[in-house]
Amino acid sequence: MAFNKFDNQRGGNFGPREMVKGNWKCGECGTEITELPFEPAPDRPIYCKDCWSKKRPPRFSR
Numbered sequence: 001m002a003f004n005k006f007d008n009q010r011g012g013n014f015g016p017r018e019m020v021k022g023n024w025k026c027g028e029c030g031t032e033i034t035e036l037p038f039e040p041a042p043d044r045p046i047y048c049k050d051c052w053s054k055k056r057p058p059r060f061s062r
C-alpha cells in the first residue's frame with residue numbers, strides 16, 4: 001500500500017491541519033479564540049473547541 005503518496009510538505013487544503021490565526025470569541029461561552037483548525041465563515045458564529053464538540057451532530061462522533 002502506497003500510503004505515503006501524499007507527502008505533507010505542501011498539502012494544500014487537505015493533509016496536515018493549518019491553524020488559522022485570528023481573534024474571535026466563542027459565540028456560546030465567550031471564550032477567546034486565537035487559533036482555529038479551519039477558516040471560519042464570516043457570517044457564522046464561531047465556537048470554541050468545547051462548544052464545537054457539543055454542537056456537532058452526534059453521528060460524527062466515533
Ligand SMILES: [Zn+2]
Nearest residue numbers: 026029048051
Ligand atoms: Zn465556547
